[in-house]
Amino acid sequence: MKNRLPENVSEKIPFWRDIRVLRVLFQVIFLIGVVLLAGILYTNMLRGLRGLGLTLNLDFLNDEAGFGISEGIAYDPSDTYLKAFWVGVVNTVKVSIIGIACATILGLVVGIARLSSNWLVRNIAAIYIECFRNIPLLLQILFWYTTVILQLPSVRTSFTFFGSVFINQRGIYLPSPQPTSGMKIWLGCLAGGLIVAAILYLVRLRKLQQLEQPGFPAKWALPAFLLVALLGWFLTPGKPFTLELPALRGFNFGGGIHLSPEFSALLIGLVMYTGAFIAEVVRSGIQSVVRGQWEAARAIGLNEFQTLRLIVLPQAFRVIAPPLTSQYLNLTKNSSLAVAIGFPDLFNIGNTMMNQTGQSIPIFAMIMMSYLCISLTTSAYMNWYNRRINRIG
Amino acid sequence: MADLENSTDDSIIICEDVHKWFDDFHVLRGITTSFERAEKVVICGPSGSGKSTFIRTINRLETHQRGRIIVDGIELSDDLRNIERIRQEVGMVFQQFNLFPHLTVLENITLSPIWVKKTARSQAESEALALLERVGIEEHAHKLPAQISGGQQQRVAIARALAMQPRIMLFDEPTSALDPEMINEVLDVMRELAASGMTMLVVTHEMGFAREVADRIIFMDEGKIVEEAPPAVFFDNPQNERTQLFISQTLQH
Ligand SMILES: Nc1ncnc2c1ncn2[C@@H]1O[C@H](COP(=O)(O)OP(=O)(O)O)[C@@H](O)[C@H]1O
Numbered sequence: 001m002k003n004r005l006p007e008n009v010s011e012k013i014p015f016w017r018d019i020r021v022l023r024v025l026f027q028v029i030f031l032i033g034v035v036l037l038a039g040i041l042y043t044n045m046l047r048g049l050r051g052l053g054l055t056l057n058l059d060f061l062n063d064e065a066g067f068g069i070s071e072g073i074a075y076d077p078s079d080t081y082l083k084a085f086w087v088g089v090v091n092t093v094k095v096s097i098i099g100i101a102c103a104t105i106l107g108l109v110v111g112i113a114r115l116s117s118n119w120l121v122r123n124i125a126a127i128y129i130e131c132f133r134n135i136p137l138l139l140q141i142l143f144w145y146t147t148v149i150l151q152l153p154s155v156r157t158s159f160t161f162f163g164s165v166f167i168n169q170r171g172i173y174l175p176s177p178q179p180t181s182g183m184k185i186w187l188g189c190l191a192g193g194l195i196v197a198a199i200l201y202l203v204r205l206r207k208l209q210q211l212e213q214p215g216f217p218a219k220w221a222l223p224a225f226l227l228v229a230l231l232g233w234f235l236t237p238g239k240p241f242t243l244e245l246p247a248l249r250g251f252n253f254g255g256g257i258h259l260s261p262e263f264s265a266l267l268i269g270l271v272m273y274t275g276a277f278i279a280e281v282v283r284s285g286i287q288s289v290v291r292g293q294w295e296a297a298r299a300i301g302l303n304e305f306q307t308l309r310l311i312v313l314p315q316a317f318r319v320i321a322p323p324l325t326s327q328y329l330n331l332t333k334n335s336s337l338a339v340a341i342g343f344p345d346l347f348n349i350g351n352t353m354m355n356q357t358g359q360s361i362p363i364f365a366m367i368m369m370s371y372l373c374i375s376l377t378t379s380a381y382m383n384w385y386n387r388r389i390n391r392i393g
Numbered sequence: 394m395a396d397l398e399n400s401t402d403d404s405i406i407i408c409e410d411v412h413k414w415f416d417d418f419h420v421l422r423g424i425t426t427s428f429e430r431a432e433k434v435v436i437c438g439p440s441g442s443g444k445s446t447f448i449r450t451i452n453r454l455e456t457h458q459r460g461r462i463i464v465d466g467i468e469l470s471d472d473l474r475n476i477e478r479i480r481q482e483v484g485m486v487f488q489q490f491n492l493f494p495h496l497t498v499l500e501n502i503t504l505s506p507i508w509v510k511k512t513a514r515s516q517a518e519s520e521a522l523a524l525l526e527r528v529g530i531e532e533h534a535h536k537l538p539a540q541i542s543g544g545q546q547q548r549v550a551i552a553r554a555l556a557m558q559p560r561i562m563l564f565d566e567p568t569s570a571l572d573p574e575m576i577n578e579v580l581d582v583m584r585e586l587a588a589s590g591m592t593m594l595v596v597t598h599e600m601g602f603a604r605e606v607a608d609r610i611i612f613m614d615e616g617k618i619v620e621e622a623p624p625a626v627f628f629d630n631p632q633n634e635r636t637q638l639f640i641s642q643t644l645q646h
């Protein structure tokens with residue numbers, strides 16, 4: 001060996017030049033800074049509160065709320081503030097989940113339509129997207145509320161569909177199923193049907209595995225279940241449940257499922273607005289898949305639908321997932337615009353509580369924590385789903 | 394008009410006065426030729442002369458606007474059923490491989506037997522493994538395309554096209570995107586395929602391969618067939634001066 005390394009100069013690196021030491025040092029300094037700042041803010045806030053004669057505690061949450069809430073889970077003005085707040089949380093979660101589901105379907109369909117080779121379809125999609133994502137959401141929600149829903153016919157002259165769906169200025173009324181005494185027998189039938197279906201499902205799954213073909217394992221189970229359900233329906237003495245139709249009682253409709261004008265306007269506004277953004281996300285995701293992928297898929301004989309489903313969408317989803325998650329988070333946060341039309345969501349009820357109790361700091365903290373929890377749950381779910389679907393890192 | 398005099402009963406592909414425009418750019422300007430069963434034809438010509446466009450009309454990745462193309466008795470038209478049948482008859486290998494990056498090598502190959510031909514999965518898989526063995530990469534069956542070399546990817550792409558048991562194989566510059574040391578492993582697979590009696594249309598600049606394997610060489614320029622001849626005549630005694638120029642330029646390097 002001729003080329004020898006020079007003697008290992010085991011000279012000690014002085015700590016102010018040692019990268020490893022410096023890295024740790026900077027983090028420690030940063031942490032101390034953050035803690036100091038938080039401390040200063042906190043003591044300052046306490047001093048301010050003391051000056052106003054307020055203390056920081058949550059006892060007020062057990063006091064009687066005393067205000068009414070127009071819709072949501074069971075609640076009475078004599079319930080506590082905590083209960084009132086919970087009504088708001090549930091309303092926010094409800095409008096967010098329904099909104100996210102509808103906006104996703106709308107966005108997927110419009111996003112694919114945007115790339116259609118059909119001129120009319122493509123341009124209608126483009127016009128929808130450009131209109132709805134370029135007008136402020138607040139304006140859109142107010143528009144749906146004041147110029148569409150509140151301008152619908154009066155209760156007495158409602159739009160009626162199939163004699164069971166009514167739309168008027170008080171909102172949308174849908175029939176709701178009400179169980180009767182026959183319900184138990186029918187549920188028994190359903191359970192039996194479920195067992196039969198499960199057996200058929202397994203048999204078919206085994207068969208498909210033997211034939212080794214892609215297929216729909218529920219092909220037999222589903223009709224079998226429906227058949228048993230139908231038989232049970234006719235054999236049960238009396239109907240297992242009746243559809244309770246909304247009916248005009250005095251000056252208003254009663255019975256059935258009622259979507260208030262506020263809920264409807266907020267939902268439509270959020271879905272149309274977010275749907276336009278999701279459509280753009282879907283479009284750019286599909287376009288990120290290079291043309292060669294479409295060509296290779298066609299060249300081996302896949303049809304357009306198979307190409308989209310097996311080749312393009314799985315690759316597009318990797319690009320779509322992160323911006324899609326942020327659209328979901330936007331929809332949830334934007335639902336706080338409910339306050340503009342009086343839908344009792346989390347923020348709206350929190351606002352009322354602040355006005356009544358003056359406890360703005362803890363209530364603000366509660367509102368923020370609630371949104372944070374909802375958002376983090378959504379993100380965590382999307383990350384999990386993304387990882388599950390995504391094989392190439 | 395140049396007629397179909399040369400096409401015999403044995404012709405598997407017949408092209409008659411094929412024209413194509415991209416908007417108002419006239420790419421293919423009246424191509425009339427035919428290909429025999431088991432014939433190996435190399436198509437060459439300067440870049441932009443319409444070679445890719447021409448072979449892509451044969452499996453209808455591109456539509457032609459005038460003239461007729463008949464592949465194995467099926468006329469190419471807007472009839473969806475004919476397009477489906479053609480795609481099963483004709484396999485294609487691309488310059489950029491175009492493997493599906495989210496599927497393993499094996500899944501890339503079994504995809505169309507399973508979804509288009511409705512072959513049982515285990516049968517599709519054993520056939521795919523046999524194909525992988527034929528192209529010499531059975532040990533990589535469960536890797537993703539990104540985990541193997543370019544030459545191996547192109548061999549997978551050939552196996553994927555063969556999985557539909559096509560009668561005709563189209564190659565669009567299959568070695569142009571490869572590092573030089575990988576070109577031969579792909580050409581070897583193509584030589585073996587040629588020996589097995591496959592009908593092959595190959596766009597390539599590999600003149601050694603053309604001389605050795607081709608039954609006929611077609612020279613295209615500006616959307617037309619300028620000259621077609623067996624390799625011996627084509628290389629040693631070209632008639633057209635554009636062909637002469639092209640050959641002298643290509644053989645220099
Ligand atoms: N999709 C397309 N749209 C418009 N022009 C195209 C398209 N594809 C190819 N061309 C043009 O057609 C001509 C022929 O292209 P191509 O068939 O790829 O030539 P080659 O394969 O011989 O290099 C080129 O000038 C190219 O720019």
Ligand SMILES: [Mg+2]
Nearest residue numbers: 444445446566
């Ligand atoms: Mg080309």
